[in-house]
Amino acid sequence: MKKYLSLAASLLLLAACSEKPGYKITGTVSNADLNGKYVYLYEYGKPNVMPFDSALVTNQAFTFKGSQNGSLLTTICFSTDVVPVKRGEVTTPFKKTFTLENGKITITLDSISVVTGTPANDAEKALHDKLTPIFDEIRKLGTEINSTDKKIVEAAEKKYDEFSEKITQEVCKYILAHMDQKMPAKYLVDYQYQINEDQQNEILEKADSAFKAQPNIDRMINHLNVLKKVAVGQKFTDFEMADIKGDMHKLSEYVGNGKVVLIDFWASWCPPCRAEMPNLVAAHKEYKNKGFDIVGISLDSNADAWAKGIKDLNITWTQLSDLQKWQNSGAALYGVNSIPHTVLIDKDGTIIAKNLHGEELDNKLKEVLK
Secondary structure, three states: OHHHHHHHHHHHHHHHHHOOOOEEEEEEEOOHHHOOOEEEEEEOOOOOOOOOEEEEOEOOEEEEEEOOOOEEEEEEEEOOOOOOOOOOOOOOOOOEEEEEEOEEEEEEEOOOOEEEOOHHHHHHHHHHHHHHHHHHHHHHOHHHHOOOOHHHHHHHHHHHHHHHHHHHHHHHHHHHHOOOOOHHHHHHHHOOOOOOHHHHHHHHHHOOHHHHOOOOHHHHHHHHHHHHHOOOOOEOOOOEEEEOOOOEEEHHHOOOOOOEEEEEEEOOOOHHHHHHHHHHHHHHHHHHHHOEEEEEEEOOOOHHHHHHHHHHOOOOOEEEEOOOHHHOHHHHHOOOOOOOEEEEEOOOOEEEEEOOOHHHHHHHHHHHOO
């Protein structure tokens, strides 16, 4: 008898040891109208592929079971005919990208969805908890920023910048503390316009192949490699482009020939560019007889709109464009992904500063044109 009991125990132990580890997702949905609808799992970054799993929502709950080799960034959502995607919205309700890994995962689908239960998802939830009160403070600034009192607006904008910097700092801390996970790679892409070039390089130097394989990280790496070629201290990169009359000109006709030159990447359709233009007009007027010039590179796509912008904004310096908007070949060479974007080049053709505007530009010109 003891012999058979021992054999049975051994078989049970063997079965337990051979059982594959897996995940169980237990989810809830806050909206009862979604009962009877299917919720889907997609591999993140591949929106045009078929979902790899689905579950029916019953009594505002759903369950997924499976096994995952390693971890996978996964998006859970309903079909767009059930929960439409609204243009301009920062987040889509009842949708969340999370880390699918073996273990017990809990998902709450709501206007802002939350995932917990495994190390990677708990780490992101901890970041979410840190950022939520900061975003709440930013939302409170709405009334002040729209005030007619200039002092109130300036104070609110200063607070906004401070809160934004706090958010960026927390995101960078999260990324650097969890480089062995894949979700931080998504945050690096999502916050690429807030995280400065040096911080991006620091993060990517520490990243392993799995981190770098996440969607759009390759594009970031390529962009940073372009920026290294046009960094402060490097010689300017030449290119050829047409002026407003259609005549072709090389940048080297104006740059590196004894004048300090500001390359201004802008567009007539860009409100911040138009707002900054009076400062450039004033700088050009004050310093043009002291060895300073500007070359405008327009990211317009319509020649008439470009010409009208030049006239309306009192632009008197050289203007070049290939009318390819964001595919502008000059902008690509200088790694421009937002405008206005400026590059200041000294008399010998060396880049000495980037993205100077207003008072900062004026102070730099006073310094270099002594």
